[in-house]
Amino acid sequence: MGLQLQMLGTGSAFAKNYYNNNALLYDGTFTLLIDCGVTAPHALHRLGMSFNDIDAVLITHIHADHVGGLEELAFKTKFTFKRKMILYITEELAHSLWEHTLKGGLYQEGEISSLDDIFEVRFLQPLNPQSLTELITVELLPTNHIPGKASYSLYINESIFYSSDMTFEPSLLLNLVQERGCRTIFHECQLSGPGEVHTTLQELLTLPEDIQKITYLMHYADDKDDYLHQTGDLTFLEQNLIYEL
Ligand SMILES: O=c1ccn([C@@H]2O[C@@H]3COP(=O)(O)O[C@H]3[C@H]2O)c(=O)[nH]1
Numbered sequence: 056m057g058l059q060l061q062m063l064g065t066g067s068a069f070a071k072n073y074y075n076n077n078a079l080l081y082d083g084t085f086t087l088l089i090d091c092g093v094t095a096p097h098a099l100h101r102l103g104m105s106f107n108d109i110d111a112v113l114i115t116h117i118h119a120d121h122v123g124g125l126e127e128l129a130f131k132t133k134f135t136f137k138r139k140m141i142l143y144i145t146e147e148l149a150h151s152l153w154e155h156t157l158k159g160g161l162y163q164e165g166e167i168s169s170l171d172d173i174f175e176v177r178f179l180q181p182l183n184p185q186s187l188t189e190l191i192t193v194e195l196l197p198t199n200h201i202p203g204k205a206s207y208s209l210y211i212n213e214s215i216f217y218s219s220d221m222t223f224e225p226s227l228l229l230n231l232v233q234e235r236g237c238r239t240i241f242h243e244c245q246l247s248g249p250g251e252v253h254t255t256l257q258e259l260l261t262l263p264e265d266i267q268k269i270t271y272l273m274h275y276a277d278d279k280d281d282y283l284h285q286t287g288d289l290t291f292l293e294q295n296l297i298y299e300l
Pocket residue numbers: 067068069118119120201220251252
């Protein structure tokens with residue numbers, strides 16, 4: 056069996072009809088959660104799952120729709136399931152995640168004073184493909200999102216690009232497809248307005264037809280259905296569906 060991808064949600068940060076853009080990547084025996092936003096606990100519950108069904112979580116960047124569910128994950132894994140989940144993250148993000156995001160809620164004298172008290176932390180180095188399991192290799196690609204804020208897209212198994220939140224970077228996409236064998240792209244997409252910190256649908260529609268045909272749109276707003284016939288050769292990714300990769 057190859058890998059499978061199931062989105063817990065495909066919504067933008069402020070979408071209300073879709074859960075946060077978080078993903079489950081299955082390799083048959085191992086389940087990786089890619090980002091864990093505010094809505095992740097509820098989205099998992101709706102699928103009949105809990106954090107105990109997940110082996111590891113990987114964080115692309117620090118915004119609430121990508122890390123806001125980690126406090127619940129931490130308390131549930133530590134005190135209910137009495138286990139440590141693997142956390143894949145860069146050193147830089149790990150520092151910020153603890154100091155600026157989680158410490159306020161999780162700190163407990165004698166119990167929790169660092170990420171290591173919650174997680175089995177495994178650092179990922181950007182631009183260095185690392186095997187997470189026998190079947191999953193991930194390379195973190197630094198991509199631009201918010202000035203001064205680290206954000207990493209994923210290149211999975213030298214064939215699948217999964218964008219973090221990012222501004223449009225056509226040269227990266229062209230390079231991955233033409234030079235590195237990329238055959239599937241999962242890309243965040245802002246449907247209307249100027250991109251600023253995201254990639255717009257209009258920008259993605261400037262990609263060559265062959266790249267559009269392998270590109271799936273995610274991280275979209277509640278008015279997605281208004282755009283169903285305006286996406287050229289791009290395809291909307293749907294939350295909950297299982298995609299064979
Ligand atoms: O300069 C900024 C910074 C942020 N924002 C909004 O805040 C959201 C945070 O999560 P997100 O990264 O999924 O999406 C971001 C945008 O919707 C913005 O519009 N302009």
